[in-house]
Amino acid sequence: MSNKVTKAIFPVAGLGTRFLPATKSVPKEIMTLVDRPLVQYAIDEARAAGIKEFIFVTSRGKNALEDYFDHAPQLEQELEAKGKDELLAVLKDTYMDSGEIAYIRQHKALGLGHAVWCARRLIGDEPFAVILPDDVIAADTPCLQQMAEAYQETGGNMVAAMEVPSDKASSYGILDVQEDMGSMVSVKGMVEKPKAGEAPSNLAVIGRYILSPKILDNLDAKTAGAGGEIQLTDAIAKEIGSPEGVYGYRFNGQRYDCGSKAGFLQATVAFGLSRDDLRDDLEAYLHEVVSARKAAQ
Ligand code: UTP
Numbered sequence: 001m002s003n004k005v006t007k008a009i010f011p012v013a014g015l016g017t018r019f020l021p022a023t024k025s026v027p028k029e030i031m032t033l034v035d036r037p038l039v040q041y042a043i044d045e046a047r048a049a050g051i052k053e054f055i056f057v058t059s060r061g062k063n064a065l066e067d068y069f070d071h072a073p074q075l076e077q078e079l080e081a082k083g084k085d086e087l088l089a090v091l092k093d094t095y096m097d098s099g100e101i102a103y104i105r106q107h108k109a110l111g112l113g114h115a116v117w118c119a120r121r122l123i124g125d126e127p128f129a130v131i132l133p134d135d136v137i138a139a140d141t142p143c144l145q146q147m148a149e150a151y152q153e154t155g156g157n158m159v160a161a162m163e164v165p166s167d168k169a170s171s172y173g174i175l176d177v178q179e180d181m182g183s184m185v186s187v188k189g190m191v192e193k194p195k196a197g198e199a200p201s202n203l204a205v206i207g208r209y210i211l212s213p214k215i216l217d218n219l220d221a222k223t224a225g226a227g228g229e230i231q232l233t234d235a236i237a238k239e240i241g242s243p244e245g246v247y248g249y250r251f252n253g254q255r256y257d258c259g260s261k262a263g264f265l266q267a268t269v270a271f272g273l274s275r276d277d278l279r280d281d282l283e284a285y286l287h288e289v290v291s292a293r294k295a296a297q
Contacts, residue, residue: 003155005148005210007122008051008129010042011115013059013106018260027062028259029133033271034278037068038258040094042133049144051129054101055122057115066103069096110222111229117219125213127155130232132207132259136267138274139253143208147249150184151210154247157239160208161185161248162255170196172204173233175248187246190237192226203248205233206255212244 016023022031029039046054058065072091079088106118116130129144137143143160151158161175176189177200189200209232218235225231240246256270257263272282 003127003152005049005127005129005151006051007053007055007126008046008049008131008144009055009057009116009119009123010039010046010131010133011057011106011112012039012062012065012133013057013109013115013118014112015109016259019264025061027065029062030064030068031258031264033136033258033264033267034275038133038136039065039068041136042131043096045137045142045144046129046131048142049129049148051144052100053122054096055119056101056103057106057118058103059106059109069094069101071095111224111227111231113219113225113232113235114222114230116232116235117216117222117230120216120219123213123216127151127210127212130207130209130211134257134259135207136256136258137206137208137251137253138256138270139251141252143251143253143255144210146251146253147208147210150247150249154184154245155212156244157212157215157236157246158210158249159187159236159246160206160251161203162206162250163202164204166199166202167196169199169202169204170194173231174199174201175203175205176200177203177248183250185248185250187240187248189240190233190246192231192233203250205248206251208251209236211236212239214239214242214244 012027012029016028019028030037043054076088076091102122104118106115131144147158147160164172170193173190173192174194175185175187178186178188191200215235218238222230225234236246256267258267272278
């Protein structure tokens with residue numbers, strides 16, 4: 001089997017309860033960092049990694065996502081008539097070619113593993129990537145591209161990994177490391193959301209994966225794990241010790257947990273500061289706010 005990865009699954013069928021009431025009508029993945037929705041960052045990262053087929057696992061109430069990737073002829077005409085060429089180019093960056101993008105529904109939020117399993121018929125018998133758009137990673141070389149390059153050598157199953165403080169380990173899937181080879185580690189165990197003090201390491205799984213189709217077979221059993229959900233981590237852990245094996249990849253880059261309010265706000269500030277058109281004003285404002293708070297203390 002070739003180690004080239006051309007298909008990616010974007011599971012976006014979760015309820016997004018941490019952002020209620022906003023997510024009552026706006027899918028979390030459409031929320032914007034500066035002026036681009038989370039999902040656009042995910043698509044750009046996938047393209048950079050060589051992905052050609054984009055499979056979204058959606059749910060009721062996520063129509064805004066499908067509309068976002070559609071053409072907008074009326075808006076285009078209006079921008080053309082007004083000579084707004086720059087905006088037209090921005091708009092065209094969001095278009096997906098016909099047949100490049102597919103939507104599958106997960107009828108019930110049974111967990112991330114179940115969401116991935118819902119896409120099994122579109123994946124077939126080849127390795128595939130999974131991207132969680134609410135994990136946003138700022139990096140010189142996009143994270144999935146770093147992984148796809150490393151995957152050419154290893155094959156098997158690869159998860160993005162990042163060191164987290166011990167007191168935060170119980171919020172993540174945590175790797176039990178067999179051999180540490182620097183940017184790559186081989187894995188001898190994985191625990192989803194370990195109890196306090198029981199994490200086998202500080203190396204947490206982040207929302208980027210390159211997986212063998214065997215994972216979809218493992219998900220057939222639909223066994224519920226931590227939190228009563230069908231966990232992707234459990235299906236990957238079944239491949240530990242198999243000839244293909246499981247690897248963690250320590251990516252270069254800064255990850256923002258945009259599924260949480262604090263992470264989303266941090267990302268908004270960081271992405272704002274990285275923009276030439278916004279940096280000076282935003283920086284001045286942040287200084288002002290911090291100074292005023294210090295003076296008030
Ligand atoms: P989260 O754990 O962040 O859950 O899911 P959530 O529902 O999106 O948000 P909260 O916790 O209620 O605020 C991680 C990823 O897995 C997807 C989510 O859409 C998100 O991209 N997911 C989760 C599914 O697609 N289906 C599920 O059943 C569960």
